[in-house]
Amino acid sequence: METPPNRPPARKRPTGEAKGWSIMVQSAKQGPLSDSLQDYLEAVYLVAQRHGVARMKEIASLVGVGKSSVTGAVQSLAERGLVNYDPYQYVTLTEKGEAAGRELARRHRILKEFLMKVLTVPEAEAERVACKMEHAIKGEVFGRFLRFLEFMEGEAGRSGSWAESFRAFCVSQGGCDGSLAPPSGAGGYAAPRGTEGDEARKGTP
Secondary structure, eight states: OOOOSSOOOOOOOOTTHHHHHHHHTEETTTEEOOHHHHHHHHHHHHHHHHHSSBOHHHHHHHHTSOHHHHHHHHHHHHHTTSEEOOTTSOBEEOHHHHHHHHHHHHHHHHHHHIIIIISOOOHHHHHHHHHHHHHHSOHHHHHHHHHHHHHHHHHHHHHSOHHHHHHHHHHHTTOSSSOOOOOTTOSSOOOOTTOHHHHHHHTOO
16 A cells, blocks of 8 residues: 655554554454455545545545445444444544554554665565555564564664664675675675584584
8 A cells, every 4th residue: 555645753652552453443243354454444544644534535546446445445444433434425533443543554654664774675665565564464473573673773873773784784795685696706605604514514424
């Protein structure tokens, strides 16, 4: 999902909000939101942040679908108590929907920034990949990922930018694409430190 320009900074998340997010977007009868409905809810949130309300055509444009596809999704969100919707009217978020949409947008922003600032992925590709990652990384795993980024940001403040160090390392290895191409001028791939004995042990009976 392509985020709109001039997106306002995300509000700092109160303690415990992420933990309660999965509860806010599901009910005993309906179960958790599908990935598709999460995309629609995030789109409503982003548009509403800019305009106060969301129009069907704006939601459709952000998600990348036709207006007819938005109607059913918005109705499903309304049934879950996440949006207020009447035919031919604007779509607005309920308190529960705003909290859930904010958390979805926050997850997307963190992942996209990581891809762009740390892994130097181009913005368009980072946007596409972040959309997939935000649905795959959930719960405790995402919490640990966030804590890791916060820790590394703190380390950068004390010892320089770790993201810059990573980029320099990629250059020394011939690129950041994960290939085993040797650095320029090197005779071959250098085994990571501590693994030199592994190759020797392979030939030991």
